[in-house]
Amino acid sequence: MPLHLHFLPSLERSLKKLSPEQKEIVKLLLKALTIYLDKNFDIYEAQKIAPRFFFKQLRKPFYESSVEGKLHIVLRKDGSDCFALLVGNHDQVRRFLADQ
Numbered sequence: 001m002p003l004h005l006h007f008l009p010s011l012e013r014s015l016k017k018l019s020p021e022q023k024e025i026v027k028l029l030l031k032a033l034t035i036y037l038d039k040n041f042d043i044y045e046a047q048k049i050a051p052r053f054f055f056k057q058l059r060k061p062f063y064e065s066s067v068e069g070k071l072h073i074v075l076r077k078d079g080s081d082c083f084a085l086l087v088g089n090h091d092q093v094r095r096f097l098a099d100q
Contacts, residue, residue, distance in 0.1 A: 003037040003082040011073075011084045018087070022071060026087055029053070029067045036065075037082060062100070064093060 015026065032053040036046035046053045050067035057063050058074070063082075066072045072093050074086040086096055 001080055002040055003077070003080055005034055005037055006081060006083045008083050008085055010086055014087045014092075018071075025068050025071050026073070029065060029071065029073060030084075032067060033065050033073065058093075058097060062097065 015023065018026065028050050032046040032050040033055070035049060036043065036053065036055055039045045041055075043053070043055075046055075052069065053065070053067045055063060055065045061077050063075045063077060064072045065075065070089060071087060072090065073084055074088075074093055074096055076083045076085055086092070088096070
């Protein structure tokens with residue numbers, strides 16, 4: 001069953017802090033992530049868009065996805081919905097998880 005990706009205002013706020021170059025990386029990541037979720041977690045389809053794409057569970061219900069290893073998107077899975085919460089580097093993701 002494919003997951004539906006939703007964008008929360010917290011993601012929009014974190015995007016505003018990025019450089020134009022970083023925003024292009026996030027755009028590529030979101031494209032690969034959308035394909036990955038729409039194609040029932042087909043990593044090969046997502047890696048056609050971004051060869052270094054990954055999606056992994058951090059701790060329930062949080063997941064992360066990245067394409068370059070420097071910027072990560074934190075997601076919360078709730079049933080068939082996946083909510084994009086934050087885009088940031090490794091340290092920002094760790095701080096986010098520590099607050100949860």
